[in-house]
Amino acid sequence: MKVLLGSRRAIVAVVVVIVMVACMAVAAAVSSAARTVAANGMTVVIDPGHGGADGGVVGTDSGRKEADINLGVSLSLRHFLREAGYTVVMTRESDKDLAKAGESFKQSDMRERKRIIEEAAPDLVVSVHQNFYPLRSVYGAQVFYDEGSEAGKKSAESMQSILNAALDCERNAKSADYYILSCTPYTSILIECGFMSNAREESLLITPEYQRKVAYAIYSGITGLLGDGYGE
Numbered sequence: 001m002k003v004l005l006g007s008r009r010a011i012v013a014v015v016v017v018i019v020m021v022a023c024m025a026v027a028a029a030v031s032s033a034a035r036t037v038a039a040n041g042m043t044v045v046i047d048p049g050h051g052g053a054d055g056g057v058v059g060t061d062s063g064r065k066e067a068d069i070n071l072g073v074s075l076s077l078r079h080f081l082r083e084a085g086y087t088v089v090m091t092r093e094s095d096k097d098l099a100k101a102g103e104s105f106k107q108s109d110m111r112e113r114k115r116i117i118e119e120a121a122p123d124l125v126v127s128v129h130q131n132f133y134p135l136r137s138v139y140g141a142q143v144f145y146d147e148g149s150e151a152g153k154k155s156a157e158s159m160q161s162i163l164n165a166a167l168d169c170e171r172n173a174k175s176a177d178y179y180i181l182s183c184t185p186y187t188s189i190l191i192e193c194g195f196m197s198n199a200r201e202e203s204l205l206i207t208p209e210y211q212r213k214v215a216y217a218i219y220s221g222i223t224g225l226l227g228d229g230y231g232e
């Protein structure tokens with residue numbers, strides 16, 4: 001009888017443990033289902049311009065490096081895109097350059113970005129930069145495309161109109177001879193989010209809140225480009 005009682009207790013204990021484990025497994029499955037976003041099959045490469053030894057342009061009033069603003073906007077953009085199910089590949093995720101020791105700095109850095117893009121075979125490449133101009137009154141987001149790319153032109157024009165509306169500026173997409181836009185066959189645009197030479201825009205660009213706002217505007221532009229009807 002004692003033995004039986006003992007084994008009954010043991011059975012009860014085992015059942016309790018099984019129920020607890022099952023509950024935990026269900027809870028984990030539910031929370032993981034809530035967090036998992038179905039992949040939408042699209043890949044975007046985000047290229048935060050400069051980094052490491054190459055800080056890019058420097059804010060006139062703040063002395064802040066372009067490379068840091070580019071990374072802030074890019075990390076926010078990655079967050080929004082991932083939430084929507086995009087696969088995101090970054091050319092850099094911290095304040096570092098991509099140059100290899102012993103090679104010409106800029107060439108080596110840019111070649112590595114090209115390699116990352118080629119490996120990702122993306123639907124879109126977005127290179128993120130900040131602008132600078134001696135005339136301090138000049139401001140606004142500016143989108144560039146490679147002049148030889150019809151898809152790049154279309155994408156840049158669409159992105160420019162979204163940014164004009166979201167960031168209250170009035171610019172036209174332009175073609176430019178930038179390596180990052182022409183080094184691969186993938187549709188590529190380069191966004192100068194604002195001017196670090198314009199007092200008002202610089203004061204905004206250095207804040208995480210405005211960097212998020214810019215990132216969300218770019219994200220909206222990307223979903224407009226890669227959303228319904230893409231490739232038709």
Ligand SMILES: [Zn+2]
Pocket residue numbers: 049050056057066129130
């Ligand atoms: Zn730049």
